[in-house]
């Protein structure tokens with residue numbers, strides 16, 4: 001074992017623990033890592049492409065470096081694992097899921113838990129992100145691995161993207177300020193992910209995971225203003241302005257998909273609350289007010 005920063009970084013020839021978490025620096029993956037560390041120390045491996053980011057997040061190791069483009073490396077890391085948490089993030093690269101699933105199968109992994117999007121169940125959603133998530137789910141179901149799919153609504157942590165402009169100008173600029181979404185706390189999703197990774201009864205299940213109520217960006221900003229004790233302003237972007245921002249950040253194809261998703265949300269496509277998350281957790285899912293209170297320090 002070698003070390004990098006504050007984290008132990010395992011070399012490829014170290015014995016592999018039974019659960020491997022890909023996307024461990026992501027919104028849900030970081031909480032899966034934390035919960036696994038709390039429940040079963042040293043029985044998990046965290047796959048990241050940037051160990052410095054993992055160290056900055058304080059991820060509870062062991063951390064290994066890999067890119068989804070490297071199927072051989074993934075297979076090496078999956079060897080001896082019982083279950084893998086699968087998170088991919090680039091709709092232009094369907095081969096990332098293919099590499100992870102093929103490597104898991106070749107390494108003899110038993111079960112895979114895949115993070116996906118609840119929009120896949122909406123027959124009217126036919127943008128790049130919807131098609132990519134549908135195809136990735138299909139690939140997993142056809143892989144021969146035992147599987148669980150977690151179809152989530154927007155993670156509440158997306159609001160963290162507003163933190164810089166809130167801190168500097170007291171302003172949030174976004175498109176679709178009135179569009180309500182049954183956004184979900186990524187910590188709740190992670191709790192279900194850990195159950196699905198470690199308990200057999202979740203095999204062959206696709207769970208619809210939403211938060212307990214639909215809230216709009218304007219309402220979220222009001223909640224944050226109340227917590228911070230400051231006046232915050234919401235400035236509505238036009239569709240063209242929003243698309244231009246997304247295009248600069250993610251490229252044209254993803255910008256088009258994000259705009260289509262935002263328009264569908266404005267038409268109410270993401271409002272519906274599903275009871276599955278509460279049933280799985282055995283308690284009410286976390287609401288936005290609680291999430292915001294727990295993360296107020298990022299905004300103030």
Ligand SMILES: NC(=O)c1ccc[n+]([C@@H]2O[C@H](COP(=O)([O-])OP(=O)(O)OC[C@H]3O[C@@H](n4cnc5c(N)ncnc54)[C@H](OP(=O)(O)O)[C@@H]3O)[C@@H](O)[C@H]2O)c1
Nearest residue numbers: 023024025026027049067068088089115116117152153154
């Ligand atoms: N975000 C949303 O609004 C939202 C809403 C509903 C559903 N979903 C679904 O949730 C899933 C995850 O999407 P997300 O964008 O939200 O993910 P995310 O939280 O940003 O996590 C993505 C993770 O994958 C890692 N990663 C990406 N490409 C990699 C590569 N080539 N090699 C190694 N690691 C790589 C990232 O590492 P780095 O930290 O180094 O980038 C990060 O840890 C998708 O299926 C998405 O459709 C997302």
